[in-house]
Amino acid sequence: MDLHALQVALVKGIYAHSPVADLMHTRWGWPIAESLHFIGLCLLVGCVGTFDLRLLGLGRTAPIAAVHRLIPFGILGFVINATSGLMFLLTEPEQYIYNPSFHFKVLFLMIGGLNAGTFYLTSYRQLFGPEASLDAPFRAKVIATVSLCSWMCVIVGGRLLTFFRPGICDGVQNALLLTCAP
């Protein structure tokens, strides 16, 4: 599968069919979506940070399952950000699909997602069962560290988007992904 062709097709397809571009091009469409994106970031980082730091031993008198009750609000933050993020992508596809900072961001989004999945597959029973301990096993602490680092990298990738705006391609492109508009 040619990834470059896929990128070009995505950009073309989005420009041809985007359902939200008109809304986002109104005076306050983009700023409001950005504000929501940052509010979602706070919910996600506040929640994930609190839970991961607890797994690492911060505030260990709180049962891990009790702290876990905050997780739905982190998921709410993620949903807000997936929605607003998709609205940016569906409005200015070129600015994201060809942006190396966006590739970096999506990579760490996937790592963060797989990491969270690994947590529930491997540690759920030990941490939430009837004989749950106040100390997370070493494996869960590794997962918590990976989680904190990967969400931090997602922020880095997001914040750097504007500094890696893709230009027009010049010459043959050999990299795995296109980082310029053909």
Add this chain to the structure above:
Amino acid sequence: MNLDPLLLWIENTALSKWLVESPSLLAFPTVLILHAIGMGFAAGIAVMFDLRVLGVAPHVPFAAMRRLFTVLWAGFWLNAASGLLLLWAYPTKALTNPVFYLKLVLIAVGMVLVARMSRDVLRDADRQVGLTAPQTASTRLRRLAILSMVCWAGAVTAGRLLAYTYHRLTQAEIF
């Protein structure tokens, strides 16, 4: 009061010029990144605390949140420092925009609420050492928690809108 001479002086300092003009990712971009990460920890943990006060996660003892407040304050000081650098880079842009002052007021109210509410719940928690029943917060604290969440949502929104509401970017525009 005419701030222009002061703003012009700031914009001509070596630090301000470096922040604005340096092509290095370690200049302006890094300060922006730190400001976003600090925001996540300060506003994010404050909102998690508000949710706990409102009754989400009732089996988390308030005393267990003591060190979380330290992380929250670390996020706040990281943002005070990175925010000062952003202000030093573009003083005219921020200080001639009323939205910037609104943002500062909302953050100040948010942090005063964090300080007072955390002091209250920790004082009560110290009296309840040994109790394992879920701790509930008073109606007064719950109201403050809602006010706190409104402040943080407002502060974050105001911060984001700074990029869309400024009238003058630098002094150079008028000289």
